Amino acid sequence: MPFFGRPAIVRPYFGYRNTGRLVLAARALRARAPNWDRETTFAKLRTLFRHFASHEVAELDVGIEARSETGRTVEARCKTDREGFCHFDLALGAGWPLPERTSWETVTLRWINREGPQQVAGYVLAPGREQALGVVSDIDDTIMETGAHDLLSNWRRVLAQMPGERLPVPGAAALFESLGGGVAGQTRPATRRPFFYVSSSPWNLFDYLLAFKQAHGLPQGPMMLRDWGFDRATLGGKGHGRHKAAAVGKLVEFYEGMRFALIGDSTQADALAWAEAVQAHPDSIAGVFIRKAPGAAIGDEEQAALEAIDRAGVPLWIGENYDVEADFLRSLGFSDHGETQTVVEAARSDPAASPQVQAREP
Incomplete structure (x- = not known):
C-alpha cells in the first residue's frame, strides 16, 4: 500500500438496475474532489488539469453492498484493473421489485486505504415498474x-x-x-x-x-x-x-x-x-x-x-x-x-x- 501521494478513493459512477440485475462501474483514483467554482484563468486550468490527469489505482479490493426495500442484501467484491476500474454486475435474485415510479436508490462501496476503512454511497437508477x-x-x-x-x-x-x-x-x-x-x-x-x-x-x-x-x-x-x-x-x-x-x-x-x-x-x-x-x-x-x-x-x-x-x-x-x-x-x-x-x-x-x-x- 503506497504511502506517497493522496490516499486511494473510489469514485462510483451512476448505476442502473432491473428486477434481477444491478450494474454499476467505479474507479479507484488518487485525487481530490473537483471544485468547479473557480474565477481566474490559472485556477481554472489547474483544476481542469488535475481532474483530467487522473492517477489510477490498480489492484484495489473494492466491495459493494446493495439492500432492497424488502430487506434483501447482495454483496460482491472486485479488484480494480490497471486503469482503476471495477465493473459490478450483481445478480439480485428474488425480493427486488422495481419502485412504483422511477427513483434513485443507493448502494455502499467499501475499500481500505492507508487511512483505514473507507466507504462511499453509489447511486442506482431504478425505472418505475409501469414505465414503458x-x-x-x-x-x-x-x-x-x-x-x-x-x-x-x-x-x-x-x-x-x-x-x-x-x-x-x-x-x-x-x-x-x-x-x-x-x-x-x-x-x-x-x-x-x-x-x-x-x-x-x-x-x-x-x-x-x-x-x-x-x-x-x-x-x-x-x-x-x-x-x-x-x-x-x-x-x-x-x-x-x-x-x-x-x-x-x-x-x-x-x-x-x-x-x-x-x-x-x-x-x-x-x-x-x-x-x-x-x-x-x-x-x-x-x-x-x-x-x-x-x-x-x-x-x-x-x-x-x-x-x-x-x-x-x-x-x-x-x-x-x-x-x-x-x-x-x-x-x-x-x-x-x-x-x-x-x-x-x-x-x-x-x-x-x-x-x-x-x-x-x-
Whole structure:
C-alpha cells in the first residue's frame, strides 16, 4: 500500500438496475474532489488539469453492498484493473421489485486505504415498474454546444471553461424536462421517464458532465462513457457510432419491454449509431431525434442511415432547433391529454442559461 501521494478513493459512477440485475462501474483514483467554482484563468486550468490527469489505482479490493426495500442484501467484491476500474454486475435474485415510479436508490462501496476503512454511497437508477418509455441521449452538440466535429476546438473549450460556463444547446433543458414527464421522489428525485446518456467522452469527464447538467437544469441519468486510448478505435468516427449502438443494445436487452427514444445530432456518427440500433431492435426504438448541429452537415453516409430509419417505420425528427411537432410526439406514445402540448411548448421556449452551480448527486 503506497504511502506517497493522496490516499486511494473510489469514485462510483451512476448505476442502473432491473428486477434481477444491478450494474454499476467505479474507479479507484488518487485525487481530490473537483471544485468547479473557480474565477481566474490559472485556477481554472489547474483544476481542469488535475481532474483530467487522473492517477489510477490498480489492484484495489473494492466491495459493494446493495439492500432492497424488502430487506434483501447482495454483496460482491472486485479488484480494480490497471486503469482503476471495477465493473459490478450483481445478480439480485428474488425480493427486488422495481419502485412504483422511477427513483434513485443507493448502494455502499467499501475499500481500505492507508487511512483505514473507507466507504462511499453509489447511486442506482431504478425505472418505475409501469414505465414503458425511456430516453437515450448523446451529449456533445445534443445537449452541450461543443463543435465535436472539430476535435481541437472541442478540447480547447474543455480545458478552458468550467462546466457552468459551457453553453447548453438552446431549448434542450426545457425539452428534456418535459420528455422526462416530471420528477418523482423526495430525497433523490428522478424524472418519471428514465434518462440514459451515451457519449464518446472519456470517463475522466464524468464529474465535469455531471456538473454541466446540474448547472443547466438537465435530467441526470447513468452515463455510458469510454476509456480513451489515442488510437483509431477511440478517435475514429466509426468508433463513436459502434460505442453508442452497443450501449443502446445493452439497455434494450436489460429492460425487456421498454422502448427508447434516441436523441443525437449530426456529429460523431449519431445517425449511424441510431440506424444500427433500429436495425437490430426495431420494436424497441420508439423514435429518433437528430439535431442538425451548426457547422456539421449531414453527409451521404449519415443521410443513408436516416433513410434506413425512416424505411424501418421508426418515427424520425430532424431539425436545427428542438421545435418538435405534436404529431411526432404522439407517434412516440405521448398522450393527447395535455402532455403532448406541454412538450411542444417547452421545445419552443429558449430559456436563458442557468447560473453556475456546484454539481451534486441525485
